[in-house]
Amino acid sequence: DAGVIQSPRHEVTEMGQEVTLRCKPISGHNSLFWYRQTMMRGLELLIYFNNNVPIDDSGMPEDRFSAKMPNASFSTLKIQPSEPRDSAVYFCASSLGNPTEAFFGQGTRLTVV
Amino acid sequence: AQKVTQAQTEISVVEKEDVTLDCVYETRDTTYYLFWYKQPPSGELVFLIRRNSFDEQNEISGRYSWNFQKSTSSFNFTITASQVVDSAVYFCALSDTLQGGSEKLVFGKGMKLTVNP
Numbered sequence: 001d002a003g004v005i006q007s008p009r010h011e012v013t014e015m016g017q018e019v020t021l022r023c024k025p026i027s028g029h030n031s032l033f034w035y036r037q038t039m040m041r042g043l044e045l046l047i048y049f050n051n052n053v054p055i056d057d058s059g060m061p062e063d064r065f066s067a068k069m070p071n072a073s074f075s076t077l078k079i080q081p082s083e084p085r086d087s088a089v090y091f092c093a094s095s096l097g098n099p100t101e102a103f104f105g106q107g108t109r110l111t112v113v
Numbered sequence: 114a115q116k117v118t119q120a121q122t123e124i125s126v127v128e129k130e131d132v133t134l135d136c137v138y139e140t141r142d143t144t145y146y147l148f149w150y151k152q153p154p155s156g157e158l159v160f161l162i163r164r165n166s167f168d169e170q171n172e173i174s175g176r177y178s179w180n181f182q183k184s185t186s187s188f189n190f191t192i193t194a195s196q197v198v199d200s201a202v203y204f205c206a207l208s209d210t211l212q213g214g215s216e217k218l219v220f221g222k223g224m225k226l227t228v229n230p
Binding site: 033042043044045048056089091093101102103104105106107109 | 148150155156157158159160163204217218220221222223
């Protein structure tokens with residue numbers, strides 16, 4: 001199994017630009033998570049999908065952030081417009097649901113200048 | 114609210130030393146899961162272990178062992194005979210069951226372990 005695949009691995013963009021992060025979960029997993037990792041706040045959950053439906057988006061910081069999961073094998077996290085404080089590593093993870101562990105992708109390191 | 118505390122932020126040891134990483138959690142749930150993840154310098158998060166709240170038996174996997182004590186709300190992780198490849202940031206996490214039955218992971222701040230040759 002290829003694991004959770006995220007793209008791009010690194011993204012540098014200018015403030016105000018739109019950024020789209022992509023994720024392909026492990027085949028057969030029905031839960032998908034987007035996490036953000038920063039030095040100040042550590043790892044925090046942004047949004048959670050179950051069977052392609054957003055269940056909990058209370059961690060999404062602002063309306064500038066949006067996430068979609070059009071099918072079981074693909075999800076996107078979009079930031080528009082991006083700001084320097086959005087700079088972080090964004091992780092996608094998938095799991096089979098309770099009770100099991102989540103498998104993480106390698107992350108996308110986003111830098112907004 | 115769920116909370117995970119990793120009091121140590123950084124530890125440095127010499128190869129072959131044993132090292133214990135502390136984790137204390139807070140939860141009001143009677144059923145929950147505890148996890149340890151490893152984040153090596155390459156950046157990915159690697160799952161190490163899951164333990165449910167009803168199983169307080171200690172677990173050993175090679176050089177790794179985990180001590181779960183409900184009475185003190187702790188889930189400590191010990192690496193025996195540490196190696197340079199163990200150098201990483203280690204995260205303890207606690208499950209918070211979401212609508213739909215899956216788990217949101219509440220992470221501690223992480224503990225950076227450096228093993229020197």
